Amino acid sequence: MKLCYCDESGTGNEPxxxxxxxxxxxxxxxxxxxxxxxxxxxxxxxAGVEIKELHTRNFYSxxxxxRNIEGPQRARITSAVFDWLCERKHHxxxxxxxxxxxxxxxxxxxxxxxxxxxxxxxxxHLVLAVQKHCQREKGNKGHTLxxxxxxxxxxxxxxxxxxxxxxxxxxxxxxxxxxxxxDQVIDVPYFGDSQDVSLIQLADFIxxxxxxxxxxxxxxxxxxxxxxETRIGGWMASIVSRSIGASCMYPKINRNKATDMFxxxxxxxxxxx
Numbered sequence: 001m002k003l004c005y006c007d008e009s010g011t012g013n014e015p016x017x018x019x020x021x022x023x024x025x026x027x028x029x030x031x032x033x034x035x036x037x038x039x040x041x042x043x044x045x046x047a048g049v050e051i052k053e054l055h056t057r058n059f060y061s062x063x064x065x066x067r068n069i070e071g072p073q074r075a076r077i078t079s080a081v082f083d084w085l086c087e088r089k090h091h092x093x094x095x096x097x098x099x100x101x102x103x104x105x106x107x108x109x110x111x112x113x114x115x116x117x118x119x120x121x122x123x124x125h126l127v128l129a130v131q132k133h134c135q136r137e138k139g140n141k142g143h144t145l146x147x148x149x150x151x152x153x154x155x156x157x158x159x160x161x162x163x164x165x166x167x168x169x170x171x172x173x174x175x176x177x178x179x180x181x182x183d184q185v186i187d188v189p190y191f192g193d194s195q196d197v198s199l200i201q202l203a204d205f206i207x208x209x210x211x212x213x214x215x216x217x218x219x220x221x222x223x224x225x226x227x228x229e230t231r232i233g234g235w236m237a238s239i240v241s242r243s244i245g246a247s248c249m250y251p252k253i254n255r256n257k258a259t260d261m262f263x264x265x266x267x268x269x270x271x272x273x
Contacts, residue, residue: 001026001186002144004130005199009207011119015220016267017097019122021130023091023144023244031089034133036198043184056208075231081205082238092242093133093249094210095125096204096267105265112150112261114161124161124260127185132173133244134184146189149200159188160244172258209235210270217269235237240273
């Protein structure tokens with residue numbers, strides 16, 4: 001059995017929104033949680049105040065409780081986190097949206113009515129990509145439980161979409177004639193507080209850097225310092241090395257109507273990773 005811890009970045013006024021899931025084998029989850037808590041303890045020592053949750057936006061900018069940690073040290077810690085992610089050998093799944101393109105495609109009725117919010121669009125894409133990836137596993141090894149950060153406005157409607165997925169969604173993962181819809185998804189999705197669910201914080205960490213990379217790469221926001229694009233590009237290599245694979249998220253060839261709906265509004269720099 002697997003657990004997929006999910007969080008998003010950029011659902012405010014940012015031009016690009018990204019959602020990330022960290023796909024963890026249940027029997028290996030506890031060590032990862034312990035090591036993440038150890039990172040928070042280390043950051044607490046550096047900051048001189050207890051840090052219960054890593055808010056990546058503030059950490060990266062050195063704001064709030066992180067103001068006493070110098071930029072070069074924050075960069076070293078970021079690199080260490082990505083190295084650690086690779087060592088833990090968990091998988092990463094991600095989805096992205098260029099908001100202007102999403103809005104344009106929705107007005108043209110090229111996006112399903114069930115996915116009429118950016119959050120729901122990203123979340124369902126994440127689920128479909130994991131379904132496509134995990135159905136290759138034998139037995140019940142691919143069965144996955146999804147845990148999202150609290151999103152009260154979306155919880156009921158998103159649960160309904162997963163419990164009664166639209167008929168077109170089976171095309172995304174080549175659903176067989178006798179295959180139940182989303183047969184790798186266990187139960188309804190769960191929603192928790194990221195302060196209490198540490199691996200949601202890891203998903204937020206990855207989502208932030210994916211979004212930041214895309215916005216700089218596509219000229220939507222300026223870099224904060226000369227080497228920022230290069231440095232973040234190096235961190236992207238770690239994410240790609242642990243991703244479930246582009247064929248499950250953004251297939252470059254043989255796309256169908258379902259996969260193309262998500263491909264067409266995605267950040268170009270993310271879908272070609």
